[in-house]
């Protein structure tokens with residue numbers, strides 16, 4: 001390529017000219033750089049299609065200034081068309097570099113069967129594909145739950161292998177790490193519950209019962225649910241992203257080839273950690289929620305502190321506390337399961353990690369709410 | 385040949401990660417039309433040097449000066465730096481393909497950002513670049529669906545997308561069979577001869593560095609300095625340094641057939 005920086009290069013141009021002996025001459029001129037809009041091959045293709053078919057194609061590149069790969073794509077297109085019409089090409093007029101690069105571009109023939117056609121399958125086929133893949137996903141999920149269960153059994157028989165330091169790190173990350181946000185959210189939820197209740201109860205002069213409302217509401221349901229939702233967003237998402245990235249980097253495959261079950265090594269410590277930490281976080285959320293109600297009761301409704309305390313103690317039974325704590329353990333397992341499942345079954349690309357994380361959070365929250373509903377109804381039926 | 389124009393001038397470059405010194409006082413010049421080889425043992429800082437050259441890492445000391453700019457690369461304002469960087473193409477050691485785009489989209493992305501070409505032209509260009517590295521037919525594949533050597537070649541195709549002025553290749557022939565590796569050497573020579581690119585290559589492949597290299601530096605991890613520079617063939621013939629000779633003869637002293 002001749003570097004002619006001194007003069008402003010001419011615009012690139014392509015001229016097609018019919019020669020008297022039946023050939024076609026293509027005259028290339030100007031600078032064929034990618035910053036220009038390049039001439040299209042259309043006029044050449046039209047000339048090739050016209051009767052009588054040209055006997056050969058020749059080039060004149062005398063005025064060609066400088067060129068980049070845009071010229072090569074055009075020539076490749078013309079060459080493809082020529083060879084399908086059986087028109088010989090006389091490349092002598094092209095610069096040496098162009099000819100050599102064209103040879104290189106065709107040096108390795110296309111591998112048979114590699115090319116994919118971009119056509120969309122018909123509607124019914126797509127419906128069938130979607131159904132099958134949904135069914136497969138359900139099976140995969142059940143499979144995963146089963147595996148997790150077996151892995152839990154291996155743990156109790158002392159055969160599961162994972163690193164204790166990993167486990168402790170996860171405990172710290174999902175337990176102590178969530179403290180701040182759990183405090184803030186549960187305190188505010190307690191406040192909100194008390195506010196809403198106070199406005200209604202004041203109408204009957206029964207504002208003291210705000211303590212019952214907040215106490216039972218927080219301890220039985222809201223403490224666990226709020227802690228669960230926070231942990232899903234924090235820890236469930238981080239599990240999915242972490243395991244998903246490990247999947248992308250073939251780190252999970254590396255574990256498998258060493259005979260270490262990813263289930264034991266990666267999923268089990270996470271499940272255990274959440275199962276242990278969630279009840280603690282739930283208890284803490286209960287406390288903060290009640291504190292929120294206390295603040296409203298004492299400072300807004302002028303209930304004496306001792307009375308609020310006694311009223312709360314009277315209202316909340318031990319059963320309520322157990323139900324809340326039990327629920328939070330269930331949530332812990334659900335969050336760990338969905339997070340790890342999405343992560344381990346993540347695709348091999350950056351966007352797949354994003355999808356895995358999103359769906360871990362969505363599935364986590366949905367399963368928490370569904371589980372709350374089921375447990376609440378069961379408790380109602382049993383009568384506790 | 386007329387007097388060479390310096391394309392990249394590195395003077396007194398020192399590279400470090402925090403307090404960990406990687407290399408110090410590197411000074412060399414890459415001329416226009418060079419195929420410049422960076423050699424040295426594994427872990428001695430070749431990839432790090434490339435990252436300094438393309439502007440991904442700030443030198444601890446020293447300057448990197450590009451042709452056409454008056455101040456060093458890192459002394460420029462960020463908006464001045466950008467047009468310089470746009471003339472680069474880089475092949476990363478691990479390919480660094482965008483995993484959620486197909487190979488064709490990987491190559492099309494810079495073209496779409498920086499040129500006004502039509503979608504059809506961009507598609508043709510992407511196919512051409514893939515054909516040049518022997519990957520025609522794989523346009524619609526995702527990076528996770530191709531082999532390691534193919535990823536390397538696809539990364540190379542992406543580096544060439546904008547027909548850059550200066551190309552940086554980090555071990556382009558690692559993971560390739562001898563034939564593909566040979567074709568790659570031809571391609572690199574062609575990129576220089578036909579498209580006028582200047583090329584900086586990190587490579588351990590002796591056959592290839594003798595075949596294509598016109599200039600080089602040799603980094604030594606022990607003294608943390610460059611201990612030799614010049615055309616690889618000449619180094620082999622003239623160098624007295626046992627470290628350099630050992631490297632260039634794979635430790636088999638006496639076998640000196642490039």
Ligand SMILES: Nc1ncnc2c1ncn2[C@@H]1O[C@H](COP(=O)(O)OP(=O)(O)OP(=O)(O)O)[C@@H](O)[C@H]1O
Nearest residue numbers: 401404406424425426427428429430431432433477
């Ligand atoms: N992000 C980083 N933080 C700290 N140290 C690093 C970092 N990246 C690289 N290093 C160190 O810098 C040194 C040089 O690394 P570099 O990747 O440049 O080696 P290399 O010469 O390219 O080796 P190879 O031939 O194996 O690719 C190594 O000793 C490495 O430990």
Ligand SMILES: [Mg+2]
Nearest residue numbers: 430431432477
């Ligand atoms: Mg490296």
